[in-house]
Amino acid sequence: MLKFLSRVVVEYNPLDPRKAAAVELLAQCNGRKAKDSNPTCSPPPRVLVTYLNGAEEAFVAADGATAQGMREQILARGRLLETEQLFREAGEKWPVVIPEEELGMSFPGIKISRILQKNVD
Structure with missing residues (x-):
């Protein structure tokens, strides 16, 4: 996924119960495979x-x-x-x-x- 991106910004209120999708996407971006696909996408x-x-x-x-x-x-x-x-x-x-x-x-x-x-x- 990250190989197509130059930057990812995930914003959410940690107290908001609707944050699940944002947190899940953040977890996927932090995965080793995703990071290895585009090492420059890590400000x-x-x-x-x-x-x-x-x-x-x-x-x-x-x-x-x-x-x-x-x-x-x-x-x-x-x-x-x-x-x-x-x-x-x-x-x-x-x-x-x-x-x-x-x-x-x-x-x-x-x-x-x-x-x-x-x-x-």
Whole structure:
């Protein structure tokens, strides 16, 4: 089958019960005979995700890539999108632009002892 193809993309939702045919075709493409019929039809695996805001991101599962690494990248991007949404809902501009002069300012921090002392009094 692969000898007639240059690329095969199989997409399905892993939670969808109708995925059986797609999974079966994927299994047939991964068979030794199919791979031997066209060794050039084997681009690196990739995972394409679409976030709630419509943004898409592709992860190439090349050497050294792990599912955990991809998961962490998805979670980091999700937290960024969540932060963006909170700013927009509050009527703030996004992205937040911090003036150059403020980037170099020191941050005194919070004095815990003063807060505790006020609560005791």
